[in-house]
Amino acid sequence: MxxxxxxxxxxxxxxxxxxxYQAARLGVQVELYEMKPHKYSPAHHSADFAELVCSNSLRSNDTSNAVGLLKEELLRLGSLIMEAAYATAVPAGSALAVNRAxxxxxxxxxxxxxxxxTVxxxxxxxxxxxxxTVIATGPLTSEALAEKIANLTGGTELHFFDAAAPIIDFSTVNTEVAFFASRYGKGDPTDYLNCPMTHEEYxxxxxxxxxxxxxxxKDFDRESQKEPTVFEGCMPVEVMAKRGYDTLRFGxxxxVGLxxxxxxEEAFATVQLRRENKEGTMYNIVGFQTHLTFGEQKRVFRMIPGLENAEFFRYGVMHRNxxxxxxxxxAPTYATIACPSLFFAGQMTGVEGYVESTSSGFVAGVNAALLALNRESMIFxxxxxxxALAHYVSEGGVSSSFQPMNANFGIIAPFDKKIKGGKKARNEAYATRSLDILEKTFSCFLKNENTD
Ligand SMILES: Cc1cc2nc3c(=O)[nH]c(=O)nc-3n(C[C@H](O)[C@H](O)[C@H](O)COP(=O)(O)OP(=O)(O)OC[C@H]3O[C@@H](n4cnc5c(N)ncnc54)[C@H](O)[C@@H]3O)c2cc1C
Incomplete structure (x- = not known):
């Protein structure tokens, strides 16, 4: 044989x-290495695989929501994680939640x-x-391996902490209030949106x-923040605010210049949003990395004039990652460009979330197997x-610092013309387009390749 x-x-x-699982389906032999139960990260406790370390929810099931669409794509493509999630689902309204054990x-x-x-x-x-090889050791990769990855990436290219400001859907910003301008008129005015505040609003x-x-x-997040060599010193906006009433107005x-x-005239205070991608569909709130709960971010940041109805593509976070x-x-296959036989997958590639990590594992596993079989790679x-996630990871946004990203419609290829019927209609059109492409091009291909 x-x-x-x-x-x-x-x-x-x-x-x-x-x-x-995907590589095995394509007919290669897989050696799967796992440090549990010999060693556990600070967040892992079960000896079983694919442990959900925090929430038991895989978020929305609605395909007019980007993570809902991602789940549907994965399900149609034959994802093991999605199969398990639907097989062990518990009632959770329009979300997909599971019995984690x-x-x-x-x-x-x-x-x-x-x-x-072989495990x-x-x-x-x-x-x-x-x-x-596919490295999928997650946001809490053990120290010894993380050190080797840091060496491989040139020392400064591996991050240990994620301090990110919220990202807003541009189409939900009230541009009757927020205006385009760069400070002192320098540079392209569409790079920044400005939300001015009166004294009372501030x-x-x-x-x-x-x-x-x-x-x-979490204790390990606290430790990471204390460590000056791994944490770049971004201060949460709420902590900066507590230093004094005017601190943010000088930060x-x-x-000034706006x-x-x-x-x-200049406003009493101005919040700036910086363009996050070439298409201008996403803007991040400059300097607003935060530890507020997601619910509080929505409540408090919607008090910013122009953001009353803002939708968040991604909330601000500060955690070990x-x-x-x-x-x-x-590359968009999740292979390293310098060494194409070495792949990365999961949260450590800069995708954020359970479903997103699964999606990157899917693409990396398929492409690792295709490479081992001397076959052409598969780029979604x-x-x-x-x-969209694979391309975001390989290309980044327009900001100089790369920030992890969850599934959202700000990274998907926009339509050439405006879709009538508002945001819901546009999102539904994104979902229909994507599922059509998968059915026509990819689903059949994968089904034909199955060996199980
Ligand atoms: C504390 C915390 C809470 C999170 N909560 C959520 C949430 O609620 N919702 C959400 O969508 N996302 C959450 N995330 C983000 C992310 O989605 C999850 O971490 C997700 O599990 C990432 O998947 P992964 O496959 O990349 O890594 P993991 O699921 O963490 O898998 C990595 C595996 O590699 C093993 N491993 C590590 N180092 C080695 C090594 N050197 N040798 C062998 N094995 C090794 C680990 O034991 C683990 O089993 C959270 C992240 C963290 C850190």
């Missing part, structure tokens, strides 16, 4: 299990029963230098900000959410 090519997958989390057990059993997969227990401390906003609820800090909310188009600076380092187009 002909020997099957072998690939290695390191980490049996969401991305690693999906990658291993049953979910992990389902995946563990399926992996253990898959003929082409090897133990911590991996070196990056294998032969054959095809006062109300300030009081809401300093009294808003913050998310609970991220300074109004006269109002109506009067030519090991991720590589992927643009220029990874930007018109699909699975492809």
């Amino acid at each position: 002909e020997n099957k090519p072998v690939i290695k997958v390191i980490g049996a989390g969401l991305a690693g299990c999906e990658a291993a 049953e979910f992990s057990r389902y995946i563990t059993e399926k992996i253990e029963q898959t003929e082409n997969i 090897i227990k133990g911590e991996v401390t070196e990056i294998p230098d032969d054959g095809v 006062d109300a906003f300030y009081r809401a900000l300093v009294t808003a609820d913050v998310a609970e800090l 991220p909310m300074k109004p 006269p109002l188009p109506t009067t030519g 090991t991720y590589v600076n992927s643009p220029g380092f990874l 187009p930007k018109e699909t959410e699975i492809g």
Whole structure:
């Protein structure tokens, strides 16, 4: 009998299990390495694979929501994680929530029963230098391996902490209030949107900000923030505000050089939003990295004039997160550009969230197997959410610092013309377009390749 090519997958989390399973389906032999139960990260506690370390929700099930569409794409493509999620779902309204113990057990059993997969227990401390490898060790990758990845990426290209400001859907900004302008008229005015505040508006906003609820800090997050070599020193906006009533007006909310188009005067304070992508569909709130809970971010940041009805593509976060600076380092297959037989998958590629990590595991696993089989790679187009994430990771946005991203419609290829019927109609059109492409181009291809 002909020997099957072998690939290695390191980490049996969401991305690693999906990658291993898809590669096995395509007919390669997979060695799946997992450090549990010998060693646990500070957030992992179960010996089973694909552990959900926090919430048991995989978020919206509605395909007019980007994460809902991503789940539907993965389900149609034959994702193991999606199969397990629907098999172990618990009632949660329009969201997909699971019984976490049953979910992990389902995946563990399926992996253990898959003929082409051999599970090897133990911590991996070196990056294998032969054959095809997928590294999927997650946001809490063990120290020894993280050090090797940092060396591989040139030392500064591996981040250990994610301090990100919220990203807003441009189409939901009230541009009757917010205006385009760069400070002192320097540069392209569409790079910045400005939300001016009167004294009274600032006062109300300030009081809401300093009294808003913050998310609970895990011990290992607290440690990461203390460590000066790994944390770049971004201060949460609410902490900066607590230093004094005017601190923000001399910091991220300074109004100088931004006269109002109506009067030519400067406002009492101005919040700036910076363009996040070439298409101008996403803007981040400059200097607003935050620890507020997601609910409080929505309540408090919607008090900013012009953002009354703002929709958040991504909320601000500050947490421990090991991720590589992927643009220029990874291709849209999640293979490293310098060494195409080495792939990364999951949260460490700069995608954010359970479903997003699964999606990157899917693409990396398929492409690692295709490479081992000497076959052409499979690149998902930007018109699909699975492809949009892969392209975002490999290309980044327009900002100089790469920030992890969750599934959203700001990264998907926009339509050439405006879709009538508002945001819901536009999102539904994105979903229809994506699922059509998958059905026509990819789903059949994968089904034909199945070996199970
Ligand atoms: C504390 C925390 C809470 C989170 N909460 C949520 C949430 O509620 N919702 C959400 O959508 N996302 C959440 N995330 C983000 C992210 O979606 C999850 O971390 C997700 O599990 C990432 O999937 P992954 O496959 O990349 O990594 P993981 O699921 O973490 O899998 C990585 C696996 O690799 C193993 N491993 C690590 N190092 C080694 C090594 N050297 N050798 C062998 N094995 C190794 C680990 O034991 C683990 O099993 C959270 C992240 C963190 C850190």
